[in-house]
Amino acid sequence: MGSVEFVKGHGTENDFIVLPDPDGAIDLDAGGGALVRALCHRRRGIGADGVLRVARTDSSAAALAGIDAGAATWFMDYRNGDGSLAEMCGNGVRVFARHLVDAGLVAPGTHPVATRAGTRWVTVDHTGPVTVDMGPALIGPGSSTVVDGVELTGVAVDVGNPHLACVAPADRVDLDALDLARPPRFDASLFPHGVNVEVLTPLTQGAVRLRVHERGSGETRSCGTGTVAGAVAALHAAGRGTGAVTVHTPGGTLVVGVDGATTTLTGPAELVAHGTWGAPVPAAT
Numbered sequence: 010m011g012s013v014e015f016v017k018g019h020g021t022e023n024d025f026i027v028l029p030d031p032d033g034a035i036d037l038d039a040g041g042g043a044l045v046r047a048l049c050h051r052r053r054g055i056g057a058d059g060v061l062r063v064a065r066t067d068s069s070a071a072a073l074a075g076i077d078a079g080a081a082t083w084f085m086d087y088r089n090g091d092g093s094l095a096e097m098c099g100n101g102v103r104v105f106a107r108h109l110v111d112a113g114l115v116a117p118g119t120h121p122v123a124t125r126a127g128t129r130w131v132t133v134d135h136t137g138p139v140t141v142d143m144g145p146a147l148i149g150p151g152s153s154t155v156v157d158g159v160e161l162t163g164v165a166v167d168v169g170n171p172h173l174a175c176v177a178p179a180d181r182v183d184l185d186a187l188d189l190a191r192p193p194r195f196d197a198s199l200f201p202h203g204v205n206v207e208v209l210t211p212l213t214q215g216a217v218r219l220r221v222h223e224r225g226s227g228e229t230r231s232c233g234t235g236t237v238a239g240a241v242a243a244l245h246a247a248g249r250g251t252g253a254v255t256v257h258t259p260g261g262t263l264v265v266g267v268d269g270a271t272t273t274l275t276g277p278a279e280l281v282a283h284g285t286w287g288a289p290v291p292a293a294t
């Protein structure tokens with residue numbers, strides 16, 4: 010294939026290349042995800058934490074992923090910057106929904122988006138915050154990790170994708186000084202497919218500060234699923250199962266709602282550029 014159109018966007022500086030490919034004509038798996046790595050490369054490419062392919066739920070891309078479309082017309086085919094697949098992306102799905110409205114593919118309102126973790130309902134307009142119903146966040150066993158030489162304990166949280174959320178008191182960890190560039194060590198028997206690791210401050214007046222090392226992308230400025238995992242872990246550490254938590258990440262602020270049945274994530278989603286990727290693109294066969 011020749012060139013391909015793209016849109017660049019971000020949610021609290023967790024940045025994505027949106028790839029409109031309604032029919033799934035692009036082979037994103039060729040060369041072990043070589044196109045995704047090339048697009049996301051911060052020097053040789055456009056630069057991003059991940060790619061959001063915009064495919065129809067009746068496309069070959071959705072069929073290949075085994076997507077149960079339900080009520081959704083659009084499938085968010087998410088890839089991490091290293092080319093690997095992930096089940097879900099909370100900031101990504103909000104940027105994805107903003108693109109659907111911006112491109113006239115849906116009207117402002119509440120819409121289902123199919124993901125590998127199931128259907129997520131997103132409430133989106135042309136501007137302003139975007140809210141996604143993230144589904145239940147399930148707390149699993151406790152575990153530990155070594156981040157920047159410091160051993161931290163946390164809890165596994167399943168938000169459709171795997172997280173280890175570590176609430177760390179300020180007298181134990183200087184959150185701003187922590188080197189999260191290198192992959193934290195984790196228990197591979199608990200997380201056989203890898204894990205996203207969050208380090209956050211304890212809940213104080215309904216708010217936490219959070220940093221994250223994402224599976225497949227490295228340290229990012231924010232992570233939507235990680236924000237939900239962190240909020241749930243902070244509530245859990247405070248002896249609570251529900252509540253609203255304001256989460257300050259290096260890239261901006263998000264609000265998480267947790268009730269007995271589900272979780273919600275609210276925050277900004279911006280589209281900042283439209284362009285053409287001119288290098289060769291592998292075609293799906």
Ligand SMILES: N[C@@H](CCC[C@H](N)C(=O)O)C(=O)O
Nearest residue numbers: 095098099100170232233234
């Ligand atoms: N940044 C995303 C999460 C992307 C997927 C994650 N790296 C994984 O591999 O599970 C978010 O906003 O949730």
